[in-house]
Structures are given as structure tokens and as C-alpha cells.
Amino acid sequence: MAKVLMKGNEAIGAAAIKAGCKFFFGYPITPQNELPEFMSRELPKIDGVFVQAESEVAAINMIYGAAGAGARTMTSSSSPGMALKQEGISYIAGAELPCVIVNISRGGPGLGGIQPSQADYFQSTRGGGNGDYRHLVYAPSTLQEAVDLTIEAFDIADYYRNPVIVLGDGMIGQMMEPVEFNEPKKRDLPAKDWATTGTEDKRRPNIINSLALDPAELEKHNIKLDNKYKAMEENEVRYEMYKTEGAELIFVAYGTTARIVKNAVDALEAEGIKAGLIRPITLWPFPNKAFNEIPTAKALVSVEMSMGQMIDDVKIANNGKLPVHFYGRTGGMIPTPEAIVEKAKEILGGGK
């Protein structure tokens, strides 16, 4: 298939449609607006449904209903809007329904700003809503990866009956790149025999629910969910190793920041400094095992567009073995390769 030049938000929308998503519920917020706008334009052409909800809270609960009715469904938002969606995400995880949620994140806290940021790492990976739950978080670094991961996210959601988050910073949503829409790897997906589609007087009623008043029952449910999350940790971790072989300094970065770090790695290489990059593609589950594949590393540095959130996971994965450093820009400011190179030299020079 020929490549087409698309804006990130629209490419993600087109990927969702390619994956068979015909039901989109959203609410305007910058910098993700082109996504619902694209869906409002394209879904009617394929007998799909676009609803502009009255709020992000309503939108995620529409997703909850549509997913319960057995549909492939998606919503998108940006950071403050994602905060509002956490209630629904918790219910969807508790009731074990599949859906895809896109966060084109911006600076915070509060209303923050509208420029790219990675300050939603905690919100995305720690369960912004209440209760013991987890969900996959994909962090694409290019638009092609955003397309591929969005398409696959629907299969993963159906497979595990769990929400999947696609987390792109504002840069991923707003930039343009050539993309192509490929078929995902075939998965055997379970039948949606749990969906509330009406009994047709042929079966017992299906109930979509996250309430369990009996603590023994709820504990059983929590353990069942946890087993599912363990299977995701076992099977769904993704990451890229960039020039890590023989590297003394290992950067850890995702999304847009990882692209910038690659430039820094190349610049350091040109100066004879051996640096590499671990790029988590799934933020949850975090690629802990990648940290066992860097025998020559002397130090780690987490580079983020935040004041340091992923660094917690880096420290957990590192398990005290190597010193862990941090470099970040935040509030919508983008790190430069030059500044990252300087940071690397400072670390390797012993730091002052």
C-alpha cells in the first residue's frame, strides 16, 4: 500500500477505522481536536457513529456502553480531559470491556498548556482511576508506529477484554509524516458472548458490572484481573534497543523524546562516546528485561518531557545496579539534542 502524508491525529483516526472501529465518542480539547473532527467526517461515510459528548466524563461512559454492547469503540482526549475519563476507565477495567483510548498529552498540572508534554506518565501507567487495575499503554515514537499500534490496540483490547491507552504527546498528534495502513498480526480473538445485545429470549441475561459487595467475591475478581495483567506483562512488553551494544551510557526515553535522544546518541557516537537508548514502546508493562541486556552500561539517564516520572520505573527496572540520572524539559518545552549531549558528557565526566 502506498504511503500517504497525514497529520498524527488524523492518522490515528484512520488507523482506528482500519481496525474496524465504527463508534467514536469524544469531546473537544487541544491538541487532539483533529482526531474527533476526522471521525465526525469519516464515520458517517461507513455507517459509523460519531457523537460529540457533553464532557469527557460522558464520552468515556458512552464508550463503556458501546463496548458493553460489543462494538469496537474509541475515544480520545488530552491530559486534563484524560483526568476526567479516569472514572470510566476504572469501571471499564473492572467490568472487563475492550476499548481504545487515545491521549495526545499536553503540559500540566491543571489546565497547564497546550504544547507537547509527557507529564501524564503517572496518570497513564499508575491507574489514574480508583482500584486495583492496569491497562496497556502504547507510546508511539513515529506516526507509522502510532498507526500500527492503534490498529493492534483494538485486537489487544478484545483479546484481554481490557482498555488500551495510546499515549502520544502533542508532537505525535500535530506533526505530519508519511504512513501506510497494514494488516495487523492475526490473533485468535474470543467471541463477545458476554455483550449486552438483548437475550432474544434465547439465553440468560448478560450483565456488565464492576460491583461486587461481597469482599470474598471482589477479592476473587481482583485476583482474576491480576492474572490477566500478569499475562500482559508476560506477553505484551515492547521496546526498542538503539545502539545499546557496547554502550557505556544508556538513555531511556519514549515517544517524541526518544527521537531526539537518537540524534543525541548519533552525535555522541560521532565524538567517540558510546551511548545507547532503551525506548519503551509499552510504558505499562514497562520493559524491565531490557535492563538485563546492557552489560557494558555504567550509568542510566531517563530523558523525559516532564520533571521526572518514568524515572521511577527506570529505577525499579535497574534495581539499584547502576546510577540513574535525569534530564527533562517540561511545560511544553522540547529537549534539544545538544542539551542531551551535554548532559551525557557531564555524567560520563563524573558529574559536578
Next chain:
Amino acid sequence: MSTIFERTDGLTDKQFHYCPGCTHGVIHRLVGEVLVELGVLGKAVGVAPVGCSVLAYDYFNCDMHEAAHGRAPAVATGIKRVLPDNVVFTYQGDGDLASIGTAEIIHAAHRGEKFTTIFVNNAIYGMTGGQMAPTTLIGQKATTAPYGRDAATTGMPLRMSEMLATIDGAVFVERVTVHNVAGIRKAKKAIKKAFEVQIAGLGFGIVEILSTCPTNWGITPVESLKWLEENMLPYYPLGNFRTPEEGK
């Protein structure tokens, strides 16, 4: 021996958890009967609220979806948009619909979503233990209004049906009561009509049903029926606020 009264197929055989004298049971039965009489039980998908009827999913004998507090109309929107040929309803109390879920109910009506809302108004939060609701009457005592509701600091009780009747998309709006037999009969007619409006694809329909809460009102079941008649009816007038032209 001939059977003169039996359980409706619209309800499961699960025993209700409702308090003695609470009229939720009557209202459940009316909804169940209507779904059976209209022949749509097998196509029905109900959305349960948070509140006393949080366990409604165990009682209605059709597919059910449990929503977050106040969000039932958003969940029902998602379901109905996916399944336009099914019959979708929400069953919500006054804390759920008139307080935390006002945005969701108003905008479901505003969009003219083609589902039916059964709105049970007992002027109090029942499940959580008798706190003040937006529908609590002036002077009525609640656990968060121990001196009685004061209009100066908490406003006047919210009349949801009147408010929703101002919205074009809400094509059927009626307030009924179940505190006596005549009221129950009228309530059933209104519920049936609201579902017929949905089935005809005309728009959003809501039936507000005045209901009792002896436990949290702190009076007997019999006194509750009387209290509803004497206190709620004057403030919450019964009647139809909107009905579509077709099949009037």
C-alpha cells in the same frame, strides 16, 4: 386451581433487597410487565444506576449494564447508538439523575437519544443513608440537613420533569406516582407510552415516578404513602409535560 397473580417474566426470581414499604419493587414490576407486554424483553438492555436500585441488574430479566453514579444516560447512549434496533432504558434515582448526573440526563435529552429513562424520585439519598437530595422538600429532615432543608442555603427542590420538558429532544415527559392503586395504573400507562415512543424512534422519553422511602424518611410504610401524597404531590404536580403528536 387457576392462577390469578404471578411473577412477571420481566423480572428474575431474585428476591428484592429493598426495605419494607419502599415502592421500588412496584416500579420494577411495572417496567418488567411493560417490557413483556410490548414483546421487547428479549431486545431490552437496561442500565442500572448507583443508589438503592444499584442491584437492579439482578432483578430485570433482560441484559443489564451497571453504570457509574449519574452516568447511566451516557452508557445508554453508547448502547443505543451501537444497537439502534434494541430497546434501551435507564433506571435512576434522584441522587443519580438530579444531582451527579444532571449533565448526562440533560444532554441525552438534548441529543434526542432514543432510549427511555425511569426516574424514581423519593426526595432523598436512600442507599447512602438518608442524605439531602436536590429533590428533598423544604423543611424535610435528612442526615445532611438535620434541621430540615433550608431554601436560603440549599435552594429549592429541583423539578427535573419540568426542566427536561423545555428540551426539544425530550419528546415524552410525564410525572406519575405509585402511592395508591390509581396512581400505579397511570404510572404503568406512562411507562408503556415512554417505551412505545422509543420503539417508534421518536426521541428521548422519561417517566418520573414519585416513590417512598420509609427507612430514611423515618416513618412507617403506611405513613410514607400518606406523606408522599400530602407533601410531594403539591410540589411535584403529576401529569404529562410532553408527548409526541403521533398516537396521542
